[in-house]
Amino acid sequence: MIELTGMTCAELTAWAKENGYPSFRGKQIFRWIHHGADFDEMTNLPLSMREKLKEEAIAQPVSIRLHRTSRLDGTVKFLYALQDGNCVEGVLMRYKYGISLCISTQVGCRMGCRFCASTLDGLVRNLTAGEMLGEILQANLFLRDEKQTVSHVVLMGSGEPLDNYDNVIRFLRLMKEEEGIHLSLRNISLSTCGIVPRMKQLAEEGLPVTLCVSLHAPNDEIRKVTMPIANRYAIGDILAACDEYAEKTGRRIIFEYALTDGLNAGEKEAEALAALLRGRLCHVNLIPLNEVKERHLKGVTEDTVSRFMKTLENRHISVTRRREMGDDIEGACGQLRRKTLQSEAEEGVHA
DSSP: OEEEESSSSHHHHHHHHHHTTTTTHHHHHHHHTTOOOOOGTTSOOHHHHHHHHHHHHHHHHHEEEEEEEEETTTEEEEEEEEEOOOOOEEEEETTTTTEEEESSSSOSSOOTTTOTTTTTOOOEOOOOHHHHHHHHHHHHHHHHGGGGGOOOOEESSSGGGGGHHHHHHHHHHHTTTTTTOOOOOGGGGESOOOOHHHHHHHHHOOOOOOEEOOOOOOSSHHHHHHHGGGGGGHHHHHHHHHHHHHHHOOOEEEEEEEEEETTTOOOHHHHHHHHHTTTTTEEEEEOOOOTTSSOOOOOOHHHHHHHHHHHHHHTTOOOOOOOOOOGGGOOOHHHHHHHHHHHHHHHHHHH
């Protein structure tokens, strides 16, 4: 089956012509698809064409299986259902500047970071570009009654985006399509644990997305404790790739730093981080660790966050503390999916 959400307007136009339809029909289909429509809603298409599409194509490869809305801040956690029975998560967050959606790029993850629930069961498969776009389209449908749409996208859900490089690049190019969502790539952030060759490749793509790097340590020794990728790529190599990206795109690098008790959150680590980043076009996003019960890492106190942040500020490092959102709905990446799958497995055992 053809996944229409993964096709450009030009590709859909070519498909229409190849199947004996006027080329403008392809543009009509593209517009409908990017409004989240299914075939029966495409009322300006001939019935025969809609029937053919139903036989050969998938209009929307993603649906919202369930959602939970935070009573604290209005954050919405989605569990998306895919056509093959898999599921992934997304998080919709409301800010003064607009609505941001954190999307997944893979079902599961193979990076093995110890602080993340998404990687506990490994990588199942990559998401297609059309499925990534589908996450946004379904969120826009969810927001329709509010007369709002997603304005910012963060590739920071389950999966490592640069481990699914070709599909992610295609997704980013789809976001630029004028007849589609047409979201500025400057409103898109892409998070990586530091796959250096892909970071360098991304710098050459001419796609001005914000690159976010999961650093989480001021040196390789500490980083290896929680991030297996550190055994392959040293911090020095990652920073060199970041410098190259900043130079070629003019975009500031965001370094994500999850504060973990007894590991990377002391004064010594703050000073080392400041020395590491001094003079770079960057910003540090401090994240109090969201504890995963299957792991044995502990979060930090607010005093620890404040002291760490103050040390960076005193050394002229741009830094903010990530706003915690969706705490009452298992907002952290991978938690809702894992809990749902475990519950279904238990029900299967007891049935």
